[in-house]
Amino acid sequence: MPIQAISAKLTRRIPLTENVYELQFQIINPEEFMFVSGQFINIKVEDGNPKIFFRSYSIMSTPSQKNNITTCIKLIPTGRATPWLTTVAEGTNVTMMGPLGRFVFHESAEKNTIFIATGTGITPLRCMIEDQMEKGNTSKMHLIWGFRFEKDIFYVQELEKIHAIYPNFTYNITVSRPEDNWTGTRGRVTDWLETNLTTPLQTQVYICGVGDMVTDTVTLCEKVGMAKEDIHFEKYD
Numbered sequence: 001m002p003i004q005a006i007s008a009k010l011t012r013r014i015p016l017t018e019n020v021y022e023l024q025f026q027i028i029n030p031e032e033f034m035f036v037s038g039q040f041i042n043i044k045v046e047d048g049n050p051k052i053f054f055r056s057y058s059i060m061s062t063p064s065q066k067n068n069i070t071t072c073i074k075l076i077p078t079g080r081a082t083p084w085l086t087t088v089a090e091g092t093n094v095t096m097m098g099p100l101g102r103f104v105f106h107e108s109a110e111k112n113t114i115f116i117a118t119g120t121g122i123t124p125l126r127c128m129i130e131d132q133m134e135k136g137n138t139s140k141m142h143l144i145w146g147f148r149f150e151k152d153i154f155y156v157q158e159l160e161k162i163h164a165i166y167p168n169f170t171y172n173i174t175v176s177r178p179e180d181n182w183t184g185t186r187g188r189v190t191d192w193l194e195t196n197l198t199t200p201l202q203t204q205v206y207i208c209g210v211g212d213m214v215t216d217t218v219t220l221c222e223k224v225g226m227a228k229e230d231i232h233f234e235k236y237d
């Protein structure tokens with residue numbers, strides 16, 4: 001699909017945690033926006049600074065929603081784009097470029113899928129998961145999603161809803177620094193994978209997040225014998 005300029009209106013910004021927000025955009029032009037699940041858009045940051053620049057954001061809404069784009073962002077207080085995106089008025093028109101990126105889902109009849117994310121790394125993975133479910137993919141898909149603290153967790157109801165409709169989709173949330181009374185999974189996503197990545201030759205993985213988590217996870221997948229072409233990742237920094 002050709003990269004094009006997109007004119008869109010920020011229709012809603014929903015706070016999800018103390019520093020994570022869902023942004024909903026209505027596309028004004030083109031009439032229909034086509035992309036593949038996993039891709040991203042570049043948003044033009046028009047914060048009054050004469051030096052114009054763009055920042056990348058994964059698309060969370062599915063390709064079936066041709067007139068809307070939803071994304072999910074973490075506020076970086078010392079950054080430039082996110083302080084603007086988390087305060088600009090709803091109703092503001094923004095310019096984007098897209099679709100961009102090669103981090104896209106590969107349908108496979110033989111392989112199960114493990115999605116691995118930390119924080120807002122869920123954004124392209126949720127798009128892939130919901131897109132595959134909408135398309136009737138009945139293969140096993142599991143999401144392991146990591147957070148540092150319980151207060152950082154979001155979208156649990158949304159994941160529960162997907163699981164209730166599509167039981168082939170399952171998920172675990174793992175917390176690396178939980179309170180004593182946390183009854184869920186503990187540790188980093190790589191800890192979970194070390195125990196649960198039991199069929200590396202029948203598995204494909206999609207990894208998204210920031211920092212060492214992506215490189216550490218790729219290294220682990222390679223170490224257990226996964227083929228390079230089954231390891232897909234997007235690094236936010």
Ligand SMILES: Cc1cc2nc3c(=O)[nH]c(=O)nc-3n(C[C@H](O)[C@H](O)[C@H](O)COP(=O)(O)OP(=O)(O)OC[C@H]3O[C@@H](n4cnc5c(N)ncnc54)[C@H](O)[C@@H]3O)c2cc1C
Pocket residue numbers: 040055056057058059071072073074076078079080081082083101119120121123124210234235236237
């Ligand atoms: C292909 C691609 C897709 C992306 N999609 C998303 C997305 O869907 N949601 C999203 O929140 N970000 C996403 N990012 C990151 C985003 O482009 C910005 O870098 C981020 O929002 C920070 O921008 P800023 O100008 O506010 O701060 P900057 O000054 O650019 O960033 C400061 C530092 O914050 C760290 N950082 C960047 N993003 C994150 C993050 N998500 N969580 C924790 N630390 C971070 C980095 O180490 C960076 O050096 C994506 C990046 C890429 C390359």
